[in-house]
Amino acid sequence: MHNYLELLQQIQQVAPGKPFVVVVTGKMSAGKSSLINSLLSRPGLAESSSGGDACTRFMTRFVHRDSNLDATDSKTSGIHVHYLNTESIREVLSRALDDFSRYEHELFSLDDSEVEVAGYKIAWNAAKNIFAIISTSFPSKIMEPWEHLLIHERIEHGEALQDLVARTERRISEAGAENTGSSHFQNVKDIELARTRARANALWPIIQLMDIATSDRLVNNNIVLVDVPGLGDSNHVRATAIDKMRRYADLELIVTDPARTTDNNELRRQLDDSIRAHGINKIVLIVNKNDDITNNENFWDENISP
Numbered sequence: 684m685h686n687y688l689e690l691l692q693q694i695q696q697v698a699p700g701k702p703f704v705v706v707v708t709g710k711m712s713a714g715k716s717s718l719i720n721s722l723l724s725r726p727g728l729a730e731s732s733s734g735g736d737a738c739t740r741f742m743t744r745f746v747h748r749d750s751n752l753d754a755t756d757s758k759t760s761g762i763h764v765h766y767l768n769t770e771s772i773r774e775v776l777s778r779a780l781d782d783f784s785r786y787e788h789e790l791f792s793l794d795d796s797e798v799e800v801a802g803y804k805i806a807w808n809a810a811k812n813i814f815a816i817i818s819t820s821f822p823s824k825i826m827e828p829w830e831h832l833l834i835h836e837r838i839e840h841g842e843a844l845q846d847l848v849a850r851t852e853r854r855i856s857e858a859g860a861e862n863t864g865s866s867h868f869q870n871v872k873d874i875e876l877a878r879t880r881a882r883a884n885a886l887w888p889i890i891q892l893m894d895i896a897t898s899d900r901l902v903n904n905n906i907v908l909v910d911v912p913g914l915g916d917s918n919h920v921r922a923t924a925i926d927k928m929r930r931y932a933d934l935e936l937i938v939t940d941p942a943r944t945t946d947n948n949e950l951r952r953q954l955d956d957s958i959r960a961h962g963i964n965k966i967v968l969i970v971n972k973n974d975d976i977t978n979n980e981n982f983w984d985e986n987i988s989p
């Protein structure tokens with residue numbers, strides 16, 4: 684399905700001890716997670732949107748499991764969920780408060796353009812979503828009211844931020860995180876992975892990254908595969924972390940599908956960003972979903988405009 688030759692050549696050159704980091708980037712739904720699953724031959728390992736609307740919500744690293752488990756146990760993983768630290772939580776929540784207040788304020792003024800207001804409304808909804816998430820207790824799923832925290836004076840005086848940060852830290856400790864800010868799940872079988880991941884997904888805006896430590900030919904060779912949400916993630920703190928990971932990576936696989944490849948501007952922008960991040964030698968462009976062309980004889984008529 685894909686041409687992995689270049690990647691396989693790189694694998695031969697991996698030095699023991701030093702991990703070789705491969706980050707998979709691209710637009711939402713390009714097929715990044717599916718690519719990782721086929722590289723590892725483990726269909727449900729990376730969360731892909733097939734069969735539902737789930738998609739990759741936070742950066743996920745696939746790393747070698749440091750244990751002496753025998754080969755029969757190769758379809759299990761150790762999961763480590765790393766939450767944002769207090770400083771990043773404050774940053775995410777204060778941005779959400781800004782977004783929330785800006786649109787609330789906008790409702791009383793008709794000066795700005797409709798486009799701008801529409802953008803503010805999206806950010807306002809995203810902010811409310813975050814407030815609801817950090818107000819929902821696990822496993823009871825009971826939501827503490829949050830609207831009363833957001834009256835203008837409380838926001839102005841910083842009390843709203845303080846309350847929201849405290850709530851967030853409660854959620855993180857409910858999730859079983861230790862002082863290190865991460866929670867661990869041992870020996871999760873592939874079939875149980877969805878359930879473990881659902882717990883993490885419930886808190887996605889405050890998760891920095893998830894590590895899936897497992898045994899596999901690729902990761903045992905000290906390759907670290909990194910799956911990321913689609914480029915253009917709205918959460919600033921996490922978008923910065925993804926960008927940092929991209930700069931740090933030894934290889935970036937840019938996944939695009941044939942329909943999008945025909946949109947030259949978007950792809951060019953994506954390539955420009957990557958070249959700026961680490962030069963052209965560390966990039967492999969993968970045109971995925973080639974079966975869309977073979978399965979649909981009208982593909983080029985539908986996707987190419989003159």
Ligand SMILES: Nc1nc2c(ncn2[C@@H]2O[C@H](COP(=O)(O)OP(=O)(O)O)[C@@H](O)[C@H]2O)c(=O)[nH]1
Pocket residue numbers: 684709710711712713714715716717718730731732733734738739913971972973974975
């Ligand atoms: N036709 C086709 N669909 C694919 C292929 N790879 C992935 N998909 C589908 O594309 C959708 C998005 O895939 P996903 O891996 O979640 O994309 P991501 O958002 O980039 O991680 C899913 O419904 C996949 O089943 C492929 O090679 N061909």
Ligand SMILES: [Mg+2]
Pocket residue numbers: 715716717730731732738739910911912913
């Ligand atoms: Mg994905």
